[in-house]
Amino acid sequence: MKQLPELHLGTINLPPDTITKCINILAKRGAGKSYLAGVLEEELAKNDYPFVIIDPMGAHWGLRELYPIPIFGGDHGDVDIEVQDGPRLANLIVDLKKSILIDVSHWDQDTQREFVTEFVNELYQKNRKPLHVIIEETDVFAPQTGGGKEGKASFKAIDNLVRRGRGRGIGVTSITQRASILHKNILSQADLNIILNMQANRDLESVKELLDDDGIDSKGRKEIMNKIKRFGKGQAMFYSPQWLKLTEPHHIRRRETHHAGSEPPLDGKVPKVKLKRLKKDKYIDYLNRDIKNADLEKEKQNFKTETVFVILGLFGAALLIGTFGFL
Numbered sequence: 001m002k003q004l005p006e007l008h009l010g011t012i013n014l015p016p017d018t019i020t021k022c023i024n025i026l027a028k029r030g031a032g033k034s035y036l037a038g039v040l041e042e043e044l045a046k047n048d049y050p051f052v053i054i055d056p057m058g059a060h061w062g063l064r065e066l067y068p069i070p071i072f073g074g075d076h077g078d079v080d081i082e083v084q085d086g087p088r089l090a091n092l093i094v095d096l097k098k099s100i101l102i103d104v105s106h107w108d109q110d111t112q113r114e115f116v117t118e119f120v121n122e123l124y125q126k127n128r129k130p131l132h133v134i135i136e137e138t139d140v141f142a143p144q145t146g147g148g149k150e151g152k153a154s155f156k157a158i159d160n161l162v163r164r165g166r167g168r169g170i171g172v173t174s175i176t177q178r179a180s181i182l183h184k185n186i187l188s189q190a191d192l193n194i195i196l197n198m199q200a201n202r203d204l205e206s207v208k209e210l211l212d213d214d215g216i217d218s219k220g221r222k223e224i225m226n227k228i229k230r231f232g233k234g235q236a237m238f239y240s241p242q243w244l245k246l247t248e249p250h251h252i253r254r255r256e257t258h259h260a261g262s263e264p265p266l267d268g269k270v271p272k273v274k275l276k277r278l279k280k281d282k283y284i285d286y287l288n289r290d291i292k293n294a295d296l297e298k299e300k301q302n303f304k305t306e307t308v309f310v311i312l313g314l315f316g317a318a319l320l321i322g323t324f325g326f327l
């Protein structure tokens with residue numbers, strides 16, 4: 001049997017079953033989380049492993065420099081999306097078996113959460129084939145506390161995906177700046193934690209707790225924590241005591257495509273990035289078809305309501321005429 005390709009992240013390769021595993025990418029601001037996720041996405045794209053990115057930062061479209069992944073929403077989207085398009089996009093992934101990028105950076109947080117809840121719930125219901133879901137800023141969608149009713153709903157959806165997605169072929173990569181505010185259920189379910197440079201005490205404490213839960217003694221914990229605090233760009237601790245059976249520092253390779261998550265240059269010159277062209281008719285068609293149907297349904301519904309009002313109106317008028325006519 002032909003061997004499936006591994007994912008070359010740098011000084012470490014991840015095995016093909018990464019697709020259905022859960023990974024946390026944890027680090028402080030600017031430490032290289034989105035960059036590393038971009039490297040993972042390049043590996044998935046070049047080896048034809050199906051994936052979907054949920055991007056509330058607009059930091060992932062650069063992948064299109066080399067790979068014809070359709071982009072929905074955001075500044076570089078092939079197709080604009082509406083908040084109610086979540087289930088349609090989930091069905092599109094399942095029906096067309098395509099990797100896609102969903103850029104929700106143009107919405108406020110509650111709208112992003114609303115969209116993600118519907119998308120994730122539908123994906124969980126419908127998907128049966130290996131699929132990797134990468135979620136930027138997962139703490140927005142699965143906060144330990146707060147988040148209002150939208151945050152609670154998106155947490156429930158993601159928690160379900162992380163806990164029970166394996167049976168549906170779904171693996172999840174969760175990215176967060178703040179390990180301490182990401183819901184503990186998500187943090188503790190990972191098969192692999194990739195920890196880059198971290199400084200904040202509360203976030204370091206959350207990592208320490210993970211190591212503690214896995215039975216690493218205080219000397220071991222101290223060594224790991226000291227390394228994490230000193231990491232430079234591109235350095236990361238790979239911690240997977242059960243699945244990969246390793247705790248090792250590694251170097252992340254350079255990206256092959258534009259990293260859209262970089263800070264804008266001080267001289268204000270925006271780098272020119274040539275994106276792969278893509279035939280988008282089929283995606284527009286797919287969404288429009290359903291949108292048209294939805295519109296039709298709405299029209300039918302409106303027509304029914306209007307008809308009821310007209311009949312009631314006529315009935316009322318007849319009653320009045322009858323009453324006053326009689327007087």
Ligand SMILES: Nc1ncnc2c1ncn2[C@@H]1O[C@H](COP(=O)(O)OP(=O)(O)OP(=O)(O)O)[C@@H](O)[C@H]1O
Nearest residue numbers: 029030031032033034035177233234252253261262
């Ligand atoms: N492996 C790497 N090799 C070379 N440069 C890197 C690497 N990782 C990160 N960088 C550099 O560090 C910068 C910041 O990385 P990145 O955008 O991934 O940070 P982040 O952790 O996602 O930050 P934020 O939380 O603010 O989104 C990148 O623009 C890139 O220049």
Ligand SMILES: [Mg+2]
Nearest residue numbers: 033034059261
């Ligand atoms: Mg980032």
